[in-house]
Amino acid sequence: MIEIKEIAASETWPLRHKVMWPNKPIDFVVLPNDTEGLHFGLFEKDILVSVVSLFIDGEEGQFRKFATDDYFQGRGYGTKLLNHLIVDAKKLNIKSLKCNARMTAIEFYQRFGMKVASDIVRKNGKDYVMMELDFEQ
DSSP: OEEEEEEOHHHHHHHHHHHHOTTSOGGGGOOTTGGGSEEEEEEETTEEEEEEEEEEETTEEEEEEEEEOGGGTTSSHHHHHHHHHHHHHHHTTOSEEEEEEEGGGHHHHHTTTOEEOSOOEEETTEEEEEEEEETTO
16 A cells, blocks of 8 residues: 655655665755755555655745655656645645756656756766746646
């Protein structure tokens, strides 16, 4: 059984760490404004499989630290979680949803209607672009 629910920021940290930056200390995946975000977890039979954090500033939202356990990738869990996040963002009257996407994830986000909205930026040895989904179109 799949369940998506809001979780505490601290519950996201182990999975963020494992998937995104396993060679760094766990503090590397803790965001300074984690306490201000909404954090969602997708659970399969009570196992936390995927996490994402949403930060809202006025009518703009940005999701960060979207991670799915490597073992569970390719099974549609990330798609389910991102669809859930998009629905929630609309309910929260967010007009624009953004993320910093790794270059390898651009096509994934494009399937949700997101568009590249910046040049490539290099951070911590990885290349990213800002992607945006405008709900007012």
